[in-house]
Amino acid sequence: MDAPPGPVTPSRGDPLASLLDGPRARGAFMIRACFEPPWAVRVEDRAPLTVMLMARGDAWITHDADGDGEPVRLRPGDLAITRGPAPYTCADAPGTAPQALILPGGACHHPDGRPLNGSMDLGVRTWGDRPDAPTVMLIGTYLVRGEISGRLLDALPPLLTLPAETWPSPLVPLLMDEVVRDEPGQEVVLDRLLDLLVISALRAWFSRPGAAAPGWYGALADPVVGRALRLIQDDPAHPWTVSALAAKAGVSRAALARRFTELVGEPPMTHLTAWRLALAADRLRDTDDTLAAIARQVGYGSAFALSSAFKRVYGVSPQEHRARAA
Incomplete structure (x- = not known):
């Protein structure tokens, strides 16, 4: 026998709760990326949503689907969310040629197609040039569109950014600490922390004056x-x-x-x-x-x-x- 109809929205009369009821990572891809300038990474993984948090140093993001493709600068504490499947480039400066290409399934290649073969692996969920590099980013990626509500994806621009001063979050230091742990159940812990980080960031973004919320x-x-x-x-x-x-x-x-x-x-x-x-x-x-x-x-x-x-x-x-x- 079919179950009786149940509620389909998490909070009656609260549209933001309904919109944000969707991020549910399942084995999300999460790394701490450490770079020595000059550096640039081209991302063509077609992931539906990726979160980038600057822990140290600066970075520039150029999103192919974001209007005229003007690069956006991230400073320490700033957060960026990119919506796929369009590709984007992260670099130490606009114009730096990509040194790595990220493809679907987590494959990592040189721009000419040669595989990197793990040459940039630096330990537990750590990737790049060296762990103490001057630029460190925390990156969390939802690998499957089904992990994010279609209503939420449709409401987001290709690239949104939040300066550190507009969204102070206690989740950031916790996530930075947890991402390099290697303990039982760690993937589940990181999935839930990533969900909370996304919801916290989007709540701050939608509440900004002039935010491009859906009609x-x-x-x-x-x-x-x-x-x-x-x-x-x-x-x-x-x-x-x-x-x-x-x-x-x-x-x-x-x-x-x-x-x-x-x-x-x-x-x-x-x-x-x-x-x-x-x-x-x-x-x-x-x-x-x-x-x-x-x-x-x-x-x-x-x-x-x-x-x-x-x-x-x-x-x-x-x-x-x-x-x-x-």
């Missing part, structure tokens, strides 16, 4: 559209219509449709469909619930209806999506 996030402040959005987010399984949402918001159907589209960037029913399918994608990844149970939880009348909509939007069946996440 629906900013629209929550609107007394009319915000009411409709919360109804959709808190109860996606309800058979919502534009008329029903408008009645709850206290405006006409036409007024809600016009204002919703203006502030969110898409019509109410389009947003509702995207929200339901995103929740379904996350539940396919995170639970063993049957497709029929998930369909009821997110507002579809049958597993067939959910499967058809899911494949139309995501290009794969729910079963294929679940298998890839696994």
Whole structure:
């Protein structure tokens, strides 16, 4: 027997909690990278999300998908988050030629294709030129898109940075200490610390004045559209219509449709469909619930209806999506 429908958002009425309920690393790739200038590393691993924290020295990041590709400088304590799959380059200075190429699966090569063959391994999760090098970065990488909520990835720019003074976090010294430990269960400890680091950083980033949050996030402040959005987010399984949402918001159907589209960037029913399918994608990844149970939880009348909509939007069946996440 299918399990009864359960809540699909972690905190009713809290959009940021819903957005951030997603980072769940599983055996994430994490290293302490130590470099002697001049240095540059080209990253083409197609990872969905990578976090870089400057522990010592400076670095420049140039992201291929970030507009005109202008390099961004990181100083001690600064943090950067890159969103894949577009490649990027980290270097001691803009223009330094890459000396190493990182490919999918953790493969590391010289730029001409010759494997590095572990020549830069420096010990437990430590990589680079020498452990006491003047530049040290802590790098954590989510290897599979299923470890990060699709809603969160879609809300992020290709590259975001946080100066040290804008997000003081007690997690940083703890993570720096734990990354070089070699004890039972250490991978699980690092996975959870990485998740907390990402959530802490993104919470600080979304709260910054002028932060490029998704349209629906900013629209929550609107007394009319915000009411409709919360109804959709808190109860996606309800058979919502534009008329029903408008009645709850206290405006006409036409007024809600016009204002919703203006502030969110898409019509109410389009947003509702995207929200339901995103929740379904996350539940396919995170639970063993049957497709029929998930369909009821997110507002579809049958597993067939959910499967058809899911494949139309995501290009794969729910079963294929679940298998890839696994």
